[in-house]
Amino acid sequence: MTKEEFANLGVGETFQLGCRKFTVMEVEDGCDGCFFDGDCYFGCLGYELQGNYMLPECSNFNRKDKKMLFLKRWKMNKPTNFRELLELQRILDIETAKPRENGFEPRERLTIDIVLSIDDEIQEWLRELPKKYNFKTWKEKPYSREKELEELTDVLFFFLQYVNHTMAEDEFEELFDEFDSFEYSTLSEAIFDLKRYLYSNSYEIDELDRAFDVYLGIVKKRGFTRDDLLETYWKKWQTNIKRINSDWVIQE
Numbered sequence: 001m002t003k004e005e006f007a008n009l010g011v012g013e014t015f016q017l018g019c020r021k022f023t024v025m026e027v028e029d030g031c032d033g034c035f036f037d038g039d040c041y042f043g044c045l046g047y048e049l050q051g052n053y054m055l056p057e058c059s060n061f062n063r064k065d066k067k068m069l070f071l072k073r074w075k076m077n078k079p080t081n082f083r084e085l086l087e088l089q090r091i092l093d094i095e096t097a098k099p100r101e102n103g104f105e106p107r108e109r110l111t112i113d114i115v116l117s118i119d120d121e122i123q124e125w126l127r128e129l130p131k132k133y134n135f136k137t138w139k140e141k142p143y144s145r146e147k148e149l150e151e152l153t154d155v156l157f158f159f160l161q162y163v164n165h166t167m168a169e170d171e172f173e174e175l176f177d178e179f180d181s182f183e184y185s186t187l188s189e190a191i192f193d194l195k196r197y198l199y200s201n202s203y204e205i206d207e208l209d210r211a212f213d214v215y216l217g218i219v220k221k222r223g224f225t226r227d228d229l230l231e232t233y234w235k236k237w238q239t240n241i242k243r244i245n246s247d248w249v250i251q252e
């Protein structure tokens with residue numbers, strides 16, 4: 001990374017300074033909330049570090065994108081709400097998109113990639129359903145409620161990725177916070193509608209948020225809670241961030 005690229009590090013990206021990790025966040029005005037809180041033009045420590053290319057630029061006067069930013073110390077804590085889920089997902093997506101240690105460079109991610117990933121995880125979840133609901137009627141396998149929850153949570157990862165990709169936070173946040181989705185009389189009806197909304201109208205936001213609403217209804221119908229999703233997401237996130245240069249590349 002060049003000095004200029006680091007100075008203009010994008011919103012949501014992370015960087016290391018000593019033993020601490022920071023996230024670049026956008027703000028409308030001022031330095032409130034910045035770890036290096038203070039007036040950058042009157043002796044702020046951050047201003048001195050920026051001059052030595054140890055911190056990215058935060059002033060809209062000095063940045064190419066003309067955004068006003070602050071630098072937040074990044075703490076790995078369990079998320080407690082939808083916005084915190086989105087921030088963790090944004091960090092994971094940024095790290096996943098970077099060139100890997102073995103030289104592999106992921107291509108740009110498209111909306112269709114995200115939608116197909118949601119569907120793929122839905123299929124993974126369907127394989128973990130108990131005998132009564134499992135479409136693999138010919139195959140006997142033990143049922144694990146913990147494994148079912150993990151697969152349901154994997155679906156959430158890509159819904160969050162879609163929200164960050166389209167910047168549709170408000171529509172999805174309200175659904176997650178209320179956690180009051182319509183409950184279908186049968187699981188098969190819910191699965192049918194989930195797939196239908198997922199692939200309708202060229203992946204527009206109003207259809208994908210309906211799919212998300214159905215997804216949350218399925219979570220409830222299977223007896224899981226919002227806290228279950230938050231807890232399991234956090235555990236899986238910590239695993240996934242370590243898999244980027246191991247499980248997700250070809251090992252020689």
